[in-house]
Amino acid sequence: MNAIRLRFLLIAAAVLLMSQTPVPDLWITNLNYIGLFAIASLGVVLLTGVAGLTSFGQAAFVGLGAYASAYISSVQGISPWLGLFLGLAITASVALVLALLTLRMSGHYLPLATIAWALALYYTMSNMEFLGKYDGLLSIPPLSIGSLALTHERAYCLVIWTVALIAAAGVLRLLDSRPGRAIRALHGGSVMAEAMGVSTFGYKVKVFLIAALLASVSGWLFAHFQRAINPSPFSLGKGIEYLFMAVLGGVGSVWGAFTGATVIKLLEDQIQVWLPRFIGTGNYELPVLGAIVVLLLKHAPKGLWPYLEPWLPKLLAIGQRKRDWEAAAALPLRDKPQQGQTLLEVVEVRKVFGGLVAVNDVSFDIKAGEIVGLLGPNGAGKSTTFNLITGVASLSNGRVRLLGEEIGGLPSRLIARRGVSRTFQHVKMLPEMSVLENVALGGYLRSHAGILRSVAGLARDEERRLFREAERQLERVGLREQMHEPAGNLALGQARLMEIARALCADPVLLLLDEPAAGLRHQEKQSLGRVLRQLKGEGMSLLLVEHDMEFVMDLTDRIVVMEFGTKLMEGTPAEVQASPQVRAAYLGMEH
Numbered sequence: 001m002n003a004i005r006l007r008f009l010l011i012a013a014a015v016l017l018m019s020q021t022p023v024p025d026l027w028i029t030n031l032n033y034i035g036l037f038a039i040a041s042l043g044v045v046l047l048t049g050v051a052g053l054t055s056f057g058q059a060a061f062v063g064l065g066a067y068a069s070a071y072i073s074s075v076q077g078i079s080p081w082l083g084l085f086l087g088l089a090i091t092a093s094v095a096l097v098l099a100l101l102t103l104r105m106s107g108h109y110l111p112l113a114t115i116a117w118a119l120a121l122y123y124t125m126s127n128m129e130f131l132g133k134y135d136g137l138l139s140i141p142p143l144s145i146g147s148l149a150l151t152h153e154r155a156y157c158l159v160i161w162t163v164a165l166i167a168a169a170g171v172l173r174l175l176d177s178r179p180g181r182a183i184r185a186l187h188g189g190s191v192m193a194e195a196m197g198v199s200t201f202g203y204k205v206k207v208f209l210i211a212a213l214l215a216s217v218s219g220w221l222f223a224h225f226q227r228a229i230n231p232s233p234f235s236l237g238k239g240i241e242y243l244f245m246a247v248l249g250g251v252g253s254v255w256g257a258f259t260g261a262t263v264i265k266l267l268e269d270q271i272q273v274w275l276p277r278f279i280g281t282g283n284y285e286l287p288v289l290g291a292i293v294v295l296l297l298k299h300a301p302k303g304l305w306p307y308l309e310p311w312l313p314k315l316l317a318i319g320q321r322k323r324d325w326e327a328a329a330a331l332p333l334r335d336k337p338q339q340g341q342t343l344l345e346v347v348e349v350r351k352v353f354g355g356l357v358a359v360n361d362v363s364f365d366i367k368a369g370e371i372v373g374l375l376g377p378n379g380a381g382k383s384t385t386f387n388l389i390t391g392v393a394s395l396s397n398g399r400v401r402l403l404g405e406e407i408g409g410l411p412s413r414l415i416a417r418r419g420v421s422r423t424f425q426h427v428k429m430l431p432e433m434s435v436l437e438n439v440a441l442g443g444y445l446r447s448h449a450g451i452l453r454s455v456a457g458l459a460r461d462e463e464r465r466l467f468r469e470a471e472r473q474l475e476r477v478g479l480r481e482q483m484h485e486p487a488g489n490l491a492l493g494q495a496r497l498m499e500i501a502r503a504l505c506a507d508p509v510l511l512l513l514d515e516p517a518a519g520l521r522h523q524e525k526q527s528l529g530r531v532l533r534q535l536k537g538e539g540m541s542l543l544l545v546e547h548d549m550e551f552v553m554d555l556t557d558r559i560v561v562m563e564f565g566t567k568l569m570e571g572t573p574a575e576v577q578a579s580p581q582v583r584a585a586y587l588g589m590e591h
């Protein structure tokens with residue numbers, strides 16, 4: 001049995017044991033709250049920890065799930081099970097509207113927007129006459145399974161923890177899948193994810209909905225467990241607590257949600273017991289809790305789980321991914337252009353930043369199978385030209401065509417879909433994910449599994465095919481030995497090779513490398529040169545943006561030299577090397 005299954009089994013066994021043995025009722029009550037909090041903070045883990053979207057509004061969605069079911073079951077007499085679906089439907093609708101309104105915001109604006117709508121939802125719930133205003137709703141019926149009403153908290157404990165463990169298993173499966181890797185890629189900003197073909201906005205909306213639905217389920221369980229609700233557990237303060245749970249537990253980790261929920265619940269209880277003895281009555285719990293959380297995070301900035309995990313017995317330690325893809329079928333390849341066919345046409349492209357013309361009507365083309373270098377001193381406009389071709393920057397003027405089709409002005413994910421893959425001047429990767437998984441992200445557009453298929457475990461065959469391809473590409477660049485290592489452990493030269501493997505995993509027709517030799521040591525440059533020569537031998541078409549003239553000389557078929565945003569000359573490496581103009585521009589020599 002693998003370590004993850006064993007962990008689940010142990011938690012389930014512990015909950016079962018506690019609920020069936022005569023431990024004090026208070027323990028069971030706490031266990032129930034920990035389970036409920038963990039379900040909601042799993043959503044925060046996904047949204048904030050994994051996707052990097054800070055939300056203070058999780059409690060408001062817990063409230064929507066709780067009030068929807070409480071209202072129709074206590075006031076309308078309808079089954080709480082229908083209440084669950086009503087709650088999910090209302091939550092999904094509200095979350096979708098909020099997501100569309102706020103998720104395009106970035107920086108501080110998004111967390112501020114979540115505060116705004118958390119307050120708005122809280123005061124709406126608190127002011128609705130039919131929801132009992134600040135007094136809330138009473139006499140909420142218990143959940144029942146057949147004729148068995150779950151009135152006892154020990155029975156309820158089993159339901160809460162079954163839901164919590166199913167939710168955790170679902171989130172774990174999601175994270176270890178094609179859409180999961182796309183969600184994880186959101187954390188590093190949108191440029192890399194979009195270059196892999198991921199619709200970053202689409203995934204932000206999906207993650208936001210999943211987080212809200214998890215909160216809604218927690219609220220539904222909460223309402224029928226407490227049998228009475230009022231707005232206070234759904235306030236902004238509670239939203240901050242859910243964020244505390246995820247961050248303190250180990251934001252980004254499913255196990256962190258459980259750790260955080262346990263620590264915060266137990267801390268809250270202890271604060272409630274001890275605080276009045278020191279400072280009398282008063283509502284000081286949240287400030288004291290906040291201070292403790294800050295102190296804990298000062299010593300454990302990644303949360304508690306990463307510190308606890310290494311202490312687990314070996315049996316529960318999660319090892320490297322099982323290599324089960326050897327026999328998987330190869331992924332289909334895209335049709336490639338004939339050698340010599342015009343692949344990329346850059347026609348009088350121009351980019352203006354305010355008063356600065358960064359790229360001034362530059363034209364060149366690339367034939368299939370050719371390696372073209374784009375050279376120039378610092379600030380010449382190479383990266384901007386690169387960004388215009390890859391869709392990261394918008395064209396002020398001009399055209400870019402790939403195999404005769406216009407791609408200028410398309411978003412980068414659509415350019416990637418047509419077969420243009422790229423690397424980055426400053427390596428962009430997911431450092432905590434393995435090298436293999438990082439490379440598999442490059443195959444995003446060659447695979448199709450969505451969230452539901454992945455969570456249901458129906459995408460395993462495709463995953464195996466993807467990992468087979470990722471391993472093949474790592475072998476191609478000489479990094480197979482490192483495939484199970486966290487990508488963050490790689491030296492710069494290896495990280496650049498990993499980016500090339502990731503780009504190759506997309507089966508491109510054109511590979512664009514942005515200053516691949518920058519910052520590399522001599523030996524690393526030699527390894528990179530070897531890989532690029534090998535790709536050249538295989539007929540790969542390449543555009544190499546470089547600063548280092550020596551590096552590109554024996555690699556390229558043709559070189560385009562830029563200076564001050566304009567094309568200075570174009571020619572073979574020998575012609576470029578011999579050009580006094582280029583030497584003057586490049587080496588600062590006299591004409």
Ligand SMILES: Nc1ncnc2c1ncn2[C@@H]1O[C@H](COP(=O)(O)OP(=O)(O)OP(=O)(O)O)[C@@H](O)[C@H]1O
Pocket residue numbers: 353356358376377378379380381382383384385547
């Ligand atoms: N987003 C931006 N806003 C304003 N100016 C910019 C922006 N991006 C680039 N520039 C300017 O455009 C010019 C060309 O920059 P670019 O980064 O394309 O040059 P480069 O040849 O790639 O240089 P390097 O080798 O240093 O990366 C520079 O003067 C730069 O300051």
